[in-house]
Amino acid sequence: MRYLFEEYAFDTDRRELHRGTDVVSVAPQVFDLLDYLIRNRERVVSKDDLINAIWNGRIVSDAALTTRLNAARTVIGDSGEEQRFIKTLPRKGFRFVGAVREAQEPADAAAADNQVELQKPDLALPDKPSIAVLPFENMSGDPEQEYFADGMVEEIITALSRFKSLFVIARHSSFTFKGKAVDIKEVGRRLGVRYVLEGAVRKASGKVRITGQLIDAITGAHLWADRFERDLTDIFALQDEVTLAVVSAIEPKMLQTEIAIATRRRPENLTAYDFYLRAMPQYYLATREGMAEAIRLAHRALELDPGFASAAILAGICHLLNVVWGFSNDPQFDRKEAVRLVRLALSIDDGDPETLARASQTLAHMVGDSEGAIEMADRAVALNPNSWITWTNRGEVYRVAGLPEEAIRSFERAIRVSPVDPRLYMTLSGIGLALIELRRFDEAIVAGKKALRQNPSFVATYRCLASAFAHLGRDAEAHDAAARVLEIDPAFTISAFVARESNVKLFIEGLRKAGLPE
Numbered sequence: 359m360r361y362l363f364e365e366y367a368f369d370t371d372r373r374e375l376h377r378g379t380d381v382v383s384v385a386p387q388v389f390d391l392l393d394y395l396i397r398n399r400e401r402v403v404s405k406d407d408l409i410n411a412i413w414n415g416r417i418v419s420d421a422a423l424t425t426r427l428n429a430a431r432t433v434i435g436d437s438g439e440e441q442r443f444i445k446t447l448p449r450k451g452f453r454f455v456g457a458v459r460e461a462q463e464p465a466d467a468a469a470a471d472n473q474v475e476l477q478k479p480d481l482a483l484p485d486k487p488s489i490a491v492l493p494f495e496n497m498s499g500d501p502e503q504e505y506f507a508d509g510m511v512e513e514i515i516t517a518l519s520r521f522k523s524l525f526v527i528a529r530h531s532s533f534t535f536k537g538k539a540v541d542i543k544e545v546g547r548r549l550g551v552r553y554v555l556e557g558a559v560r561k562a563s564g565k566v567r568i569t570g571q572l573i574d575a576i577t578g579a580h581l582w583a584d585r586f587e588r589d590l591t592d593i594f595a596l597q598d599e600v601t602l603a604v605v606s607a608i609e610p611k612m613l614q615t616e617i618a619i620a621t622r623r624r625p626e627n628l629t630a631y632d633f634y635l636r637a638m639p640q641y642y643l644a645t646r647e648g649m650a651e652a653i654r655l656a657h658r659a660l661e662l663d664p665g666f667a668s669a670a671i672l673a674g675i676c677h678l679l680n681v682v683w684g685f686s687n688d689p690q691f692d693r694k695e696a697v698r699l700v701r702l703a704l705s706i707d708d709g710d711p712e713t714l715a716r717a718s719q720t721l722a723h724m725v726g727d728s729e730g731a732i733e734m735a736d737r738a739v740a741l742n743p744n745s746w747i748t749w750t751n752r753g754e755v756y757r758v759a760g761l762p763e764e765a766i767r768s769f770e771r772a773i774r775v776s777p778v779d780p781r782l783y784m785t786l787s788g789i790g791l792a793l794i795e796l797r798r799f800d801e802a803i804v805a806g807k808k809a810l811r812q813n814p815s816f817v818a819t820y821r822c823l824a825s826a827f828a829h830l831g832r833d834a835e836a837h838d839a840a841a842r843v844l845e846i847d848p849a850f851t852i853s854a855f856v857a858r859e860s861n862v863k864l865f866i867e868g869l870r871k872a873g874l875p876e
Contacts (some may be wrong), residue, residue, distance in 0.1 A: 361458050362458065389410070407408070483551070484525040490549045498560055511529070512636065519742055521744075527551055530781055541834060553573065554572075568587075571584075633656070633659040671713045678692070683817065715739075715750075732759060753789075757791060790809065815846060824839035843874060
C-alpha cells in the first residue's frame, strides 16, 4: 500500500518514504510508528496502543516514545510546535491528521538524480482560508507598464499576508503562472489553496483601473468580482480598497480596522515608488548586474523620498548579497552600506516584518550579532507568518548562528508558503549547507541537485555540492563541482569565504578536500 500526503509517498510494501522523487532515510522503528499512525488515522491512538504495536508491549520510557515521535515528525517535515501531520492530544494520545490518499499500484523505481521529477501529490489545504493572487494582466498596451501591474499585485499580496487568519502564497510561486492560460482548479491543486484572485490593471491619463475576481479553486465558482478606479495620486487607497474587498469576501467577520494595522508605511513621493517598483525585478534576477541596477534604482527612490523604508532595506540587502554571493568589487564598502541602510530602514519603521527579516540577515552576516538577529527574525515571523521572506531569512539567520536543525525547519516552512517559487534554489542551497553541518551529506547532495535543476548557474549550489561530495570521498564529482565554482567566481578563495561566514566548519573542510584554493 502507498499512502500519499502533500509531497510525500509512504510505501509500506517497499518500506520506503519518498519526498517527490527522493528517498528519505527512516529508521525501522520510526517507519513502523508512522505506518501505525497512518493506518489508524481515523482515531486517536493511545500511548499504550503505540507501545503494544511498536515495542510488542515491552516497558518503554516516555522519553523513548517522545524521541521516536519527534523523529517521525522530522522525516515528514513536521514538528511538535506545528503538528501539521502528527497531532498530540494531551492525556489522550496521538493522531495522524494530514490529508491522505491511498494508492494500491506499486511505485515506480526511484528516479535517478537528474531525471525529471514525477508529478507531486496535491498539497493539502491549510486549516485556515488560503489564497493565491495571480499576476494581473497589463491592459495598458505598453510593455513598459508591466512592472506597474506586477507591483500592484505584490502590494496586494503583502497586505493580505499580514492577516494571520489567512494563508497567503508568496509572490514568486504565484508569478510562475504569469503569461500562461491557467486552469484555476489546477492552480489551487498545485499551490494548495482554496481561493484564487485574478485581475487586470490599466494605467492611463492619470488614472488607474483595477478589475478583479475571486474564484473558489475547488469548485471553480466566482465568489466576487468588482472594478476599482482612482486617480493615480490615490494609488495606495486603491490597493487598500481591493485588499479589503478580497478579505471581506473570504472572511466577512474580519474587522476593517485590521487593514489599518496591516498597512505599511507608504512613500510620500510617487516617482520614488516608481523607481522602487523598477528595482524589484532587477533584484529578483540574483545576478551581479541585477544587484547593481537594483541598488541604483533604490538609491534614486531614496533621494526623492529619504523616508522610504522599503527602498532603504532593498538597497541594503543588495549590498549584503554582493558580499555573500561574491559579486562585490569592494566588500568593505558593501558591508558598511548594508549596515547603514538597514539601520536607516529600522529607524524609519521597525515594525515592518519584511524590514525586520532582511535586517536580521544583515545583522547575522555583517555584524555577527546572532542573538540580536535571532530575536529580530523571530519577531518578523510572528508579525507575518505567511511570508516567504520572513521564513527564508529566519532560516539563514539560524544557519549562520550554528543552529542547522532550526534553519532547516524555517527553510521548509518557506517552501510551503511558496511551493513553486522560482527562487527555491536559494532555499535549497541553504538547506544543503545546513545538512552538511549535520553530517547528512547524501541529503545535502539531493538538495543541491534539486537546486541545480532550477538554476544551473547559482555558485552557492556548486560550493555546497563540492563540499558534500568531498566528504563522501566522491572525488571526481567534488572536483567537477569545484571547477564550476571557479568558472562562475574566478576570484573565489576559502579564506575570503571564511571571512564572511561562521559556524560552517564541516562545509569549509569539504571545500578544502574538493581542492578549492586557500
